[in-house]
Amino acid sequence: MVSLIAKVGALSFDKPGMVASGIMDETGQSMVRMLGCGAGAVVSKSVGMKPNEGHANPCFTETEGGMVNAMGLPNPGIELFEEEMKVAVPHGKIIGSIYGSGPEEFGALAGKMEDYGACAVELNLSCPHAKGYGMEVGTDPRMVRDIVSAVKSAVDIPVWAKLTPNSHILADIGMAVQEAGGDAVVAVNTLKAMVISPEFARPVLSNRFGGLSGKVLKPVGVRAVYDLRTVLDIPIVGVGGISTWRDAAEYIMAGASAFQVGSAVLTEGPCVFECINEGLEAFMHDYGYGSVSAMEGAAHERGGRSNRECDRGVLRHQDVRVRME
Amino acid sequence: MIEESYDTKTFVFGWNEEVRPGQFVMVWVPGLDEIPMSVSGINARTKSITVKAIGEATRKIHELGVGDRIRIRGPYGNGFDLSRGEMLVVGGGVGTAAVIPAIVQSGADAIIAARTKDDVIMDDLARRYSKDLRIATDDGSMGFHGNAVQLMKEMAAEKRYDCVLACGPEVMLYFTYKACQDLGIGCQLSMERYMKCGAGICGCCVMDDMRVCKDGPVFDERQIPLLTEFWKSKRDPCGRIVSLR
Ligand SMILES: Cc1cc2nc3c(=O)[nH]c(=O)nc-3n(C[C@H](O)[C@H](O)[C@H](O)COP(=O)(O)OP(=O)(O)OC[C@H]3O[C@@H](n4cnc5c(N)ncnc54)[C@H](O)[C@@H]3O)c2cc1C
Ligand SMILES: Cc1cc2nc3c(=O)[nH]c(=O)nc-3n(C[C@H](O)[C@H](O)[C@H](O)COP(=O)(O)O)c2cc1C
Ligand code: FES
Numbered sequence: 001m002v003s004l005i006a007k008v009g010a011l012s013f014d015k016p017g018m019v020a021s022g023i024m025d026e027t028g029q030s031m032v033r034m035l036g037c038g039a040g041a042v043v044s045k046s047v048g049m050k051p052n053e054g055h056a057n058p059c060f061t062e063t064e065g066g067m068v069n070a071m072g073l074p075n076p077g078i079e080l081f082e083e084e085m086k087v088a089v090p091h092g093k094i095i096g097s098i099y100g101s102g103p104e105e106f107g108a109l110a111g112k113m114e115d116y117g118a119c120a121v122e123l124n125l126s127c128p129h130a131k132g133y134g135m136e137v138g139t140d141p142r143m144v145r146d147i148v149s150a151v152k153s154a155v156d157i158p159v160w161a162k163l164t165p166n167s168h169i170l171a172d173i174g175m176a177v178q179e180a181g182g183d184a185v186v187a188v189n190t191l192k193a194m195v196i197s198p199e200f201a202r203p204v205l206s207n208r209f210g211g212l213s214g215k216v217l218k219p220v221g222v223r224a225v226y227d228l229r230t231v232l233d234i235p236i237v238g239v240g241g242i243s244t245w246r247d248a249a250e251y252i253m254a255g256a257s258a259f260q261v262g263s264a265v266l267t268e269g270p271c272v273f274e275c276i277n278e279g280l281e282a283f284m285h286d287y288g289y290g291s292v293s294a295m296e297g298a299a300h301e302r303g304g305r306s307n308r309e310c311d312r313g314v315l316r317h318q319d320v321r322v323r324m325e
Numbered sequence: 326m327i328e329e330s331y332d333t334k335t336f337v338f339g340w341n342e343e344v345r346p347g348q349f350v351m352v353w354v355p356g357l358d359e360i361p362m363s364v365s366g367i368n369a370r371t372k373s374i375t376v377k378a379i380g381e382a383t384r385k386i387h388e389l390g391v392g393d394r395i396r397i398r399g400p401y402g403n404g405f406d407l408s409r410g411e412m413l414v415v416g417g418g419v420g421t422a423a424v425i426p427a428i429v430q431s432g433a434d435a436i437i438a439a440r441t442k443d444d445v446i447m448d449d450l451a452r453r454y455s456k457d458l459r460i461a462t463d464d465g466s467m468g469f470h471g472n473a474v475q476l477m478k479e480m481a482a483e484k485r486y487d488c489v490l491a492c493g494p495e496v497m498l499y500f501t502y503k504a505c506q507d508l509g510i511g512c513q514l515s516m517e518r519y520m521k522c523g524a525g526i527c528g529c530c531v532m533d534d535m536r537v538c539k540d541g542p543v544f545d546e547r548q549i550p551l552l553t554e555f556w557k558s559k560r561d562p563c564g565r566i567v568s569l570r
Contacts, residue, residue, distance in 0.1 A: 024528040024536075026564045033534035045528070051563040058351070058359035060522035061398065071527055076564040083566075199394055200355045266526040266539075 002284045004277060006040060006258040006292045008235045009158055009183045011120060013040035013093065013258060016280070016292050017248065017273050020239050020262035021046050021097040021122060021162070024270070026075065028087025034265075035092035038273035042088065043260060044081070046097040046124040047113075048133070049105055051077040055129070056206040061195050066214025066241070067263055068193045070129040070207035073099055078112045085116035095160070099124040099133045102143075103150030114155040121157060123147060125173075126164035126189030128211045135164040135189070141176035148180035158183035160237065163228075165220050166192045174228045186237040186260065187228055188221045214263035217241040222254045229255025229297055243268050245279025252292060253299035326391060329375060329446040333419060334387055335365060337373040340397060344372060345404035346426035347492075347515055347543050351523040353396040354389070358382040361520045361538070363423035363492070364400060365447070367430075375422035375447070401523050402542045405513050407431045410487030413480060414455075415501060417473050417493020421446050423515050424492050429454045434480065438473030438493065442466040474500040481508050488512060490543075495569060499556035502549055514549065515542045518559055529564060 006016035018041040024030045026045040034042050054074030061068055075081070078098075088094050096113030098121060100106040110121045125138025125147065137143050144161065151159050161177040163170060165188040174185050190211025195204045203209070221240025228236050235258075238251030243264035251259045264272045289295040327335040344364050352374060353359040360382050366373030378384045389395065405427045412433040416424040421437050428435045428451050438461040439445045445460055445467055452458045460468030461476040469476045474497060477489065481504075491501045492515035505512040518530040518537040525539025532554045535541060549555060558566050 023526055026528045027531055027534075027560070029534040030528050030531050045564075051565060053562040054521070056358060057521060058353050060524065060527065062524070067524075067526070069522065069527070071521065074521070074527075074529065074563055080565060197355075197396060200396070202355055204353070204396070263526065266524055 002281050002289070003291045004281060008160075008237060008257045011093075011158055015040035015273065015277055016252070016258045017242075017276055018043055018095070018237070018258065018260045019265065020260035021124065022071065023262045023265050026084070028084035031084070031088035031094060032091045034270060035088070037270040038277050039261075040258070041093035041095055041119070043095040043122050044085070044097050044118070045075050046073050046099045046127065047075045047078050047081045047109065048073065048099050049078060049109065051075070051080070058205055059207065059210070061204050063195055063212070065216035066212055067266070068195050068205065068210040068212050069190070070205045070210030072207060073124075073127060073130045073133065078109050082112070082116055085113075085118070089117035093119045095120045095122050097122040097124055097162070099127065099130065100147075101132050102137065103146045106147045107150040107154035110151045110155045110159070114157050119157060120160055120183070121151065121155060122160045122162050122186055123151060124162055124189070126162045128164060128166055128190055128192040129207050129209060135166055138164055139167045139169075139173065141169065141172045144173055144176040145180045148177050148182045152181040160184040160186050162186040162189055163224070164189050165224050165240070170224055171227060171231045174232050178232055178234050182234060184235040184237055184257075185228060185232065186239060187224045188217070188240045191217060191220060213240070214267065215241045215243060218247055218250070222250050225251055225256050226254040226299065229300065242276070243272060245276045245283055248276050248280055249283060249295065250299075252295045253297065255297040255300065257293065257296055330443060332379075333375060333377045333446050335373050335375040335422075335447075336386070336389065336395070337366065337371050338395065338397070339370060340372045341370055342372070342400060344400045346407065346430055347404035347423060348400040348402045349423070349523075349542065350374065350397045350399035350401065351520070352386070353398075354382070354385060357385050361523055363515075365422035365425050367426045375419065375425075377419040399523065401525075401538055403540070405490050405515075405543050406545075409511060409513075411485060413477065413486045413489045415473050415477055415489060415491035415493065417491070417497040418444065419446070420491075420493035420497075420515070421451075424490060425451060427490055432456055433490075434484070434486075435459070436461060436473055436476050436480070438462070438476065438497070440464065473497055474504055477501065478504055478508075481510070486510055491515070495556050502546075502555075505546065511546050512549070513543050513545045516544060516555075517542065519562055521562070529560065529562065531560070
């Protein structure tokens with residue numbers, strides 16, 4: 001029997017895939033719909049202290065193999081978001097994503113999300129196109145440590161930190177989260193990117209640059225998770241370009257305990273979760289992985305957590321081959 | 326470029342993409358807002374949009390001339406299903422632009438409704454294709470004296486229709502829906518909500534749990550009863566609820 005249950009620290013999810021922040025999760029009813037589509041949880045839109053319209057249109061454009069957005073974190077503000085959470089929370093697990101300018105705001109926002117019934121908070125330390133927020137606070141390990149500590153002392157629910165791939169010190173940032181008591185890291189947010197219209201000789205997005213997501217992002221995200229796994233002990237949630245079970249398997253084998261899907265909700269439709277679940281289950285059955293945790297980190301040559309577990313035939317084959325060489 | 330009325334113009338542009346009646350595009354002119362516009366004309370190599378000047382972006386688009394460039398992305402949305410038996414197509418105000426391709430491709434009976442005769446658009450084109458085109462104006466200055474829904478009820482009393490296709494102000498759509506319910510016939514209504522991505526990912530355009538840009542903009546009689554926000558509320562660009570009535 002293959003089990004798709006995913007454990008991220010103390011939290012357990014019936015299905016390993018979650019809806020990534022910013023996709024069909026700004027309203028209560030959208031979140032309910034996605035919970036009904038085979039997602040194990042929904043991460044809410046990132047919510048801040050005050051209502052925010054986000055950047056002016058154009059704030060989105062398709063590109064080869066993906067898309068670039070500069071939504072600019074539109075959201076109704078934490079006070080009004082209570083109504084959306086009231087609608088969604090009775091239907092499944094909601095992870096409250098929040099963004100602030102520093103430890104105090106993050107602490108206050110996290111407290112509200114806990115009150116609203118979120119099963120965890122996800123700190124957006126990684127949005128590449130919001131001035132004064134997101135990756136601007138999330139690329140300084142000291143700031144990250146302060147924010148995570150502040151949130152840890154403000155709430156009892158698990159605290160996840162979502163990281164940006166736009167940094168050469170990703171491992172340091174991950175360590176900062178772990179040292180401050182963070183319960184998991186989520187990797188990755190979008191890659192800073194730009195699309196230019198040759199005819200108009202100018203960037204297409206009103207914000208000029210935005211964040212790249214979708215299929216093209218996958219190898220970047222897989223590498224980030226793989227590297228983080230080699231330095232961190234806390235769980236990792238993988239995100240970036242996942243649209244099939246193979247993509248999900250790559251992330252899990254790189255070291256993720258669970259994964260999130262964003263852009264593929266557009267390209268494949270909300271049913272993408274059911275397709276991934278089915279494919280993953282069949283793969284796990286065929287290759288002898290009894291559980292998601294058994295597959296976790298399998299791509300690491302040795303010491304990947306799951307090497308300690310022995311409910312897989314495949315790994316034993318690999319061991320034999322290594323010894324013969 | 327075609328002047329449809331004092332405040333509405335049609336812009337034709339070269340574009341090979343396959344488009345279904347009822348779909349829309351996101352239109353961008355550098356320096357301006359990017360906005361959704363229904364495709365009002367569908368030919369193999371050209372398409373058109375019909376723009377009513379109501380604000381900054383639409384007024385600036387009106388200043389464009391032949392040879393000027395716009396950026397289009399799409400087409401987006403589901404479009405109308407033209408295979409639902411005997412159809413009556415209803416366009417209210419600039420909503421007429423969204424239903425013109427449905428009239429052209431189906432030849433169905435149609436109503437074009439507007440406030441006054443000066444606001445009636447694209448009636449010459451519709452008359453060429455529709456089996457029976459009627460005009461309604463609120464002030465009676467052209468055609469039927471009254472609104473689209475009143476004329477629709479009148480036509481439905483004369484002939485048997487299976488389905489009404491409509492685009493126009495939400496209040497018109499609401500009463501069209503009520504009338505179709507009373508008549509026991511189907512309907513497909515094209516809705517509008519504030520759009521950002523237009524492609525179905527950001528979720529800002531939802532009515533209940535349906536994305537108007539991707540699951541819509543056309544919703545039918547089975548979906549509409551589930552849209553509790555229909556003619557009740559919409560969301561502003563922050564996602565806050567705004568009452569419509
Ligand atoms: C699917 C769809 C199809 C449409 N088709 C047509 C059409 O064929 N012809 C036509 O003239 N108009 C159409 N519209 C309406 C058109 O998008 C608005 O008139 C236009 O955005 C106004 O922009 P503005 O800058 O001129 O005015 P503003 O002063 O900026 O806005 C005036 C009003 O337009 C609406 N609006 C503004 N921006 C947006 C946006 N990004 N998304 C949705 N609504 C917006 C709002 O209700 C706003 O209050 C359509 C709208 C939708 C959603
Ligand atoms: C339209 C859009 C909006 C997003 N909004 C947020 C957000 O509010 N907060 C956040 O942490 N990430 C946001 N993201 C990033 C996604 O959650 C995800 O990390 C990224 O898109 C990579 O995953 P994907 O390739 O599966 O989309 C957004 C992405 C997109 C495409
Ligand atoms: S406009 Fe983004 S989902 Fe509809």
